[in-house]
Amino acid sequence: MSESRYAPGSLLSVAHLSVGEVSKILGETARIEAMAQAERSRILSGRRIALLFYESSTRTRTSFELAAKSLGATTTLVSDKSSSIEKGESLKDTGLTLRALGAECIILRHSCSGAPFVLARETGLPVLNAGDGMHEHPSQALLDLRTMLTRLRGAGHATTVDGRTLDGVTVVITGDILHSRVARSNAMLLPRMGARVILCGPEKLLPESALGLGPGVEIERDFDRALRQAQVAMMLRIQRERLAGLELDLGDYISRYQLHGERLAASAPKVVVMHPGPMIRGLEISDEVADGPQSAIEEQVYHGLAVRSGLLARALGAGGFEREAL
Amino acid sequence: MKDLLVLNGRLIDPANGVDAPRDLLLRDGRVAAVEAPGALAALESASEVIDAAGLIVAPGLVDIHVHLREPGQTYKETIATGTAAAAAGGFTSVIAMPNTVPVNDTVEKLAWMLDAARGSVVKLFAMPAATMGSMGSTLTDFDALRSAGAVGFTDDGKPVLEDHVMRAALIAAARAEVPVSQHAEDTRLTGGCSMNAGPMAFRLGLRGMPVEAEARIVERDIQLLREIERAEGLRPHLHVQHVSTARAMEAIRKAKQEGLHVTCEVAPHHFALTEDAIGDYDTHAKMNPPLRVEADRAAVVEALLDGTADCIATDHAPHAAFEKEQEFERAPNGITGLETALGVAMRVLHRDRGLSLSRLISLMSTTPAAIAALPGRGSLAVGHFGDAVIFDAGEEWSYDARTTRSKSRNTPFDGAKMLGRVKATICEGRLVYHC
Numbered sequence: 199m200s201e202s203r204y205a206p207g208s209l210l211s212v213a214h215l216s217v218g219e220v221s222k223i224l225g226e227t228a229r230i231e232a233m234a235q236a237e238r239s240r241i242l243s244g245r246r247i248a249l250l251f252y253e254s255s256t257r258t259r260t261s262f263e264l265a266a267k268s269l270g271a272t273t274t275l276v277s278d279k280s281s282s283i284e285k286g287e288s289l290k291d292t293g294l295t296l297r298a299l300g301a302e303c304i305i306l307r308h309s310c311s312g313a314p315f316v317l318a319r320e321t322g323l324p325v326l327n328a329g330d331g332m333h334e335h336p337s338q339a340l341l342d343l344r345t346m347l348t349r350l351r352g353a354g355h356a357t358t359v360d361g362r363t364l365d366g367v368t369v370v371i372t373g374d375i376l377h378s379r380v381a382r383s384n385a386m387l388l389p390r391m392g393a394r395v396i397l398c399g400p401e402k403l404l405p406e407s408a409l410g411l412g413p414g415v416e417i418e419r420d421f422d423r424a425l426r427q428a429q430v431a432m433m434l435r436i437q438r439e440r441l442a443g444l445e446l447d448l449g450d451y452i453s454r455y456q457l458h459g460e461r462l463a464a465s466a467p468k469v470v471v472m473h474p475g476p477m478i479r480g481l482e483i484s485d486e487v488a489d490g491p492q493s494a495i496e497e498q499v500y501h502g503l504a505v506r507s508g509l510l511a512r513a514l515g516a517g518g519f520e521r522e523a524l
Numbered sequence: 525m526k527d528l529l530v531l532n533g534r535l536i537d538p539a540n541g542v543d544a545p546r547d548l549l550l551r552d553g554r555v556a557a558v559e560a561p562g563a564l565a566a567l568e569s570a571s572e573v574i575d576a577a578g579l580i581v582a583p584g585l586v587d588i589h590v591h592l593r594e595p596g597q598t599y600k601e602t603i604a605t606g607t608a609a610a611a612a613g614g615f616t617s618v619i620a621m622p623n624t625v626p627v628n629d630t631v632e633k634l635a636w637m638l639d640a641a642r643g644s645v646v647k648l649f650a651m652p653a654a655t656m657g658s659m660g661s662t663l664t665d666f667d668a669l670r671s672a673g674a675v676g677f678t679d680d681g682k683p684v685l686e687d688h689v690m691r692a693a694l695i696a697a698a699r700a701e702v703p704v705s706q707h708a709e710d711t712r713l714t715g716g717c718s719m720n721a722g723p724m725a726f727r728l729g730l731r732g733m734p735v736e737a738e739a740r741i742v743e744r745d746i747q748l749l750r751e752i753e754r755a756e757g758l759r760p761h762l763h764v765q766h767v768s769t770a771r772a773m774e775a776i777r778k779a780k781q782e783g784l785h786v787t788c789e790v791a792p793h794h795f796a797l798t799e800d801a802i803g804d805y806d807t808h809a810k811m812n813p814p815l816r817v818e819a820d821r822a823a824v825v826e827a828l829l830d831g832t833a834d835c836i837a838t839d840h841a842p843h844a845a846f847e848k849e850q851e852f853e854r855a856p857n858g859i860t861g862l863e864t865a866l867g868v869a870m871r872v873l874h875r876d877r878g879l880s881l882s883r884l885i886s887l888m889s890t891t892p893a894a895i896a897a898l899p900g901r902g903s904l905a906v907g908h909f910g911d912a913v914i915f916d917a918g919e920e921w922s923y924d925a926r927t928t929r930s931k932s933r934n935t936p937f938d939g940a941k942m943l944g945r946v947k948a949t950i951c952e953g954r955l956v957y958h959c
Contacts, residue, residue, distance in 0.1 A: 210804070290849050310851035311729035312805030320849060331853070333729030379729060386727075410723020 206521070207303070207324035207513035210314045212336045212387040220387070221359045224344060226518040227508035228357040235268070241517045242510065243270035248301035250292065250317075251328075252278040252308045257475055257499055258328050258337070262305050265506040269516075274301070289313060293321040303513045306330070324513040332377050337509055338474055339383035341502040343391070345494050346430055348501070349470045364393035370424045372398040372455055373434030373482050375408055380474045381434060382411060389414025398424045399455065402444050403436075421455050425465035432472045433457050433482045448481070458484035462492065470494050526572050527551045528953055529564060533576030533914065537583060538886040539903035548581060550910035553952035558904060574955075576914050579947055582885045583904050584616025584646075584911030586892040587862065588705075589680070589765060589789060589837035592618075594642065595633075596625025601842040601931045604643035606862070608929035609840070611645045611957035613862040614946040616911035617893065617901050618646060618840075622653040623681040629653040629664045631672045638673055646951045647911070649898060651676040651705055654684050654693045663692055670700040675896040678705035680765060683741055685711060691748050698752070698760035703787070703895065705763040708741040708772060709733070709813065718853045720799045720814040728805065730852065733814055739771040746779040746786065753784070763895055764788040766839050768813040770823030777832045787895045789837035790824045792861060792868040793936065797821070801936055807848045807855035808936045811841065825872070828887060829879055835892040838865045842932030860935045864923050866915065867942025874917075875943050881917060889913075910953035919945040 204210060215223075230238055247266045251259055259275070266273045276296065278284065283292060289308075296304055303324045306314045311331030318325040329335040347356035350367065369388055375381045375397050385395045385408075395415045397408055409415060418424040425431060436451065457471065471483075471493045479485055488495060511517035528550040535546035535558065547564045549557040549571075557564060592606040603620070610618050620637060622628035628637055634652050642648070652669045656662045658679040666677060677697055683706060684690040690704075697704045714733045719725050721732025745762050752760055767773050767788045779786045793811065798821050801809040809815055827833035841858025848855050869888065873879040893902025900909045925938035949957040 288846065288849075289851060290846075308851070310853045312852045315805045316849065316851055331729050376726075382727065382729060405726065407721075407723045407726040410727055 204318040205322055205324040207515060207519070208318050208326070209336050209509060209513070210318060210325060210327050211334050212339050212383050217359060217361055217390055220340070220343070220391070222518070223340060223505070223508045223512060224359060225357050226511060227344065227504050229518060230269070230507045230511065231504050238268055239270035241269040242266065242514055245271045245302055245514055245516070246300045247271045247273050247303050247305065247510065248296045249273060249275045249305045250296065250307070251275065252283070253329070255307055255328070257502060258307065261499070261502040262326070262328060262506050262510070265503055266510055269507055269510060271510070289316055290320040293317045293323070297321050297323055303510070326509055326513055329379055331379065333379050334383045335379040336383050337502070337506055338380050339387040340509070341498060341505040342384055342432070342472060342474070343387065344501045344505055345472060345498045346470065348497070349494050350429060359391050361390065362392045364388060364391040367392070367429045368394045368396060368427045369430040369432060370396045370398055370428040371432045371434065372421060372424070372457070373403065374437050375399050375404040375434070377437045377440045378434050384432065385411045385415050396424045396427065400446070400451065402446055422461065422465045425461070425469065428466055428469050430472060431457060431466060431469045434474070435476060435478055436481055452481060456482060456484060457487050459486045459490070462487055472498055474498065525552065525953060527556070527567060527570065528910070528950065528955070529567060529571040529573045530576050530581055530912065530914065531564070531573060532561060533579050533581035535581045535904065536882050536885050537904040538882045538890045539583070540905050542904070543882050546581070548904065548912065550950065550953040554910050555904050555906050555908050558906060574914065574948060578916065579914050580881060580917050581912055581914050583889045583902050584913050584949065584951060585614045585866065585888045586617045586898065586902055587615050587838050587840070587865070588619045588835065588892045588896050590618045590620055590840040590862065591623065591842065591858070592620045593842060594624060595636070599931070600844055603637070603648065604645065605929060605931045606840065606842070607645040607648060609860070609862040611949045611951070612929050612946065613864070614866050614913035614915060614949050615862060616646050616913070616949060616951040617898055618648060619675060619896060620648060620650045621678065621680040622651060623658060627653050627658050629656050629658070631665070631668050634669055634672050634674060645956050647901070647909070649673070649675045649896065651678045653677065654679045654704060655689060658682055660685055660689060663689070663696055666696040666700045670702060674702065675898065676703045676705050676763065678707065678765070680705065680707045683707050683709050683711060687744065687748070690745060691752065694748055694752055694760035694762065695756060695758060698758040702897070703761040703763040705765055706741065706745055707765050708738050708745070710737045710740045713737040718810060719802060720816050722799070722817060724799050724802070728802070735769045735771050735816070735820070738767070738769050738813055739775060742772040742775045746775060746784060749779070749784045749786065759785055761785045761787070766791045766794065766813055766837070767824060767827070767833065768794045768816050769820050773823050773827045773832060777827070780832065787834040789835050789892070790828055790833045791837060791839045792865045793859060795821060795825050795828060796868050796872045797936060805852040806936070807850065807852055808859060808934055808938075810852060810855055810857055811839070811859050812857040825877060828873060829877060834895060836865060836869055836887045837892065838862055842930050843934045844932060848934045858934070860928065860930050860932055862930065863928060864935060864937045864940070864942065866944055866946060867921070867923065868937065868940070870917065870944035871941060910950060912950045913946060914948040915944050915946045917944050919943070921945050
């Protein structure tokens with residue numbers, strides 16, 4: 199892909215990141231995490247960051263905002279429901295307005311796949327994709343990677359990666375793959391560190407065309423068979439709002455694909471359980487698994503805050519990402 | 525009007541089997557003489573002379589599928605600007621689609637569109653809507669519209685979806701002796717879709733239009749032709765617009781072998797590009813039908829080479845910059861195409877695949893004129909209209925969308941390599957473009 203058309207520091211797709219850049223982001227994330235607050239808040243002191251949200255969000259929005267503030271930046275939040283977007287202002291014009299107001303970076307959540315590319319092209323600003331339609335959620339994949347490394351290898355091993363770091367690790371992603379930007383970003387990112395990714399779900403939520411996400415991605419429809427091979431089980435929310443017309447039998451879905459205690463004990467007693475949230479307890483995951491010892495779900499939220507600090511420093515060329523003057 | 529003499533060119537006129545050095549005399553808007561070099565020398569002093577040495581002289585190109593946006597969307601294009609772009613691309617006749625605002629569905633609207641006051645630079649024809657408002661239910665008045673100049677009927681932009689409506693349209697068109705030009709898309713399969721279905725759509729998180737959406741309508745329409753021939757004793761002419769899939773093309777191939785009256789067109793973008801051109805959500809690669817995969821592209825190229833595909837049509841569909849500079853799913857379908865069709869066809873079909881110049885001109889002039897039964901067009905026989913394109917078949921150049929005569933620049937071919945450059949376009953004996 200032609201990432202050179204976009205401002206340095208942008209993160210629109212995990213496909214734009216080399217393994218070396220992923221490693222650098224993880225390293226800088228750890229370095230910032232270890233800093234005293236006073237030092238950390240100088241990294242983006244006086245810098246201005248806009249959060250532009252066309253969809254609701256709890257985790258992503260709050261963690262980006264808290265990350266920016268902890269680095270000393272000023273943030274402003276624009277949402278589609280309380281702005282001129284409601285009056286029909288285009289994404290381009292909204293972006294140009296934010297730029298004119300001094301925003302140096304825009305974090306975008308949008309219901310249309312590819313919207314961050316439009317914003318990055320039209321504004322020339324670094325844009326962080328905070329989830330676009332069914333396309334990608336790159337910061338989620340990076341925080342998932344950090345969560346996995348911490349759980350599987352230990353905290354000290356989440357600071358660097360190469361093409362073999364996840365050799366021997368199988369990640370099963372289960373559920374509504376079709377509508378999931380989290381699944382796409384993880385399935386495109388993790389195999390490049392050596393992981394095997396198994397996508398699991400019924401045909402309606404997981405078409406064969408998903409194999410086109412790249413090498414290292416497989417499909418297994420039998421959840422138990424997939425789980426028996428897994429070190430990590432990532433569960434996805436059933437997006438009820440997008441199921442119209444799919445005629446999915448939820449009772450049947452639960453019996454075949456819910457991750458519950460009995461299934462966990464039988465097929466994957468040591469697997470790390472992850473979920474990007476929001477969870478629908480009792481549908482794709484049971485209470486005892488979500489709250490159990492194998493669950494890394496709250497750790498994912500924590501790592502989200504950390505990784506997003508690293509991504510913001512990178513977007514603005516600060517901290518360890520300072521660009522050398524030409 | 526002074527006589528126009530085109531001297532020293534290589535005249536290629538597929539309709540009359542001519543490919544030889546010939547001089548051409550145009551008088552009173554018509555072809556007055558086609559002679560071996562030197563035979564018309566005596567007329568030089570009294571005529572306007574174009575020296576076509578080293579150039580191809582061919583019947584003016586005919587585009588049976590353009591959107592000129594007037595009335596109603598003149599910020600995208602007008603009849604004057606769209607036909608100026610046509611002239612620059614070597615076209616001397618174009619057929620305007622009816623999806624204007626309002627839809628061209630009455631004699632009054634058709635007459636307004638075809639009125640000389642619109643300022644068309646080349647010969648303008650129109651295909652009015654097959655159904656009122658292109659809403660797909662009530663047929664327009666085919667006979668009255670035919671008498672007022674309609675050269676076919678179409679609800680382009682949408683299909684005629686209902687079986688019984690399409691059946692009635694084919695019967696009415698057969699009686700009026702014009703084609704029904706079908707936008708083949710089963711819209712029940714394409715709601716919310718913005719590109720071709722498959723792995724790339726999955727990766728980009730976009731809903732995809734399946735190949736079946738095109739193929740099913742083509743197959744349904746062919747079945748209707750069979751039934752109407754049997755039951756009514758009529759022989760309707762189905763013209764399938766912008767065929768983009770191997771499967772639909774195969775259905776057309778079989779229908780032709782069966783002897784049914786089916787013709788079809790292929791757009792330059794469908795034989796030159798695949799869905800890969802979308803890259804990272806380039807809305808200039810968004811159109812309907814969408815760009816498909818390489819196997820489909822190869823199939824429509826083969827069809828153009830072996831004659832299954834009858835002609836090339838651009839589906840010229842201008843849109844303003846602000847409309848295309850949007851989220852991919854929200855941007856409108858369509859690209860401009862009049863100025864790039866010849867250069868792309870020459871590169872992809874002639875240079876890369878060895879299609880002869882005569883066959884290429886046939887695909888872009890002779891056959892489209894025949895499909896729409898445009899009298900006196902698509903041929904340089906004496907007595908026909910003095911419509912000609914003069915081009916340098918060997919000149920390589922790059923298209924620059926900023927230089928366009930169209931009001932819009934929404935093309936995936938900006939900066940693309942072209943082969944064959946139009947030097948002059950003559951419509952009814954008048955020089956309407958030269959460079």
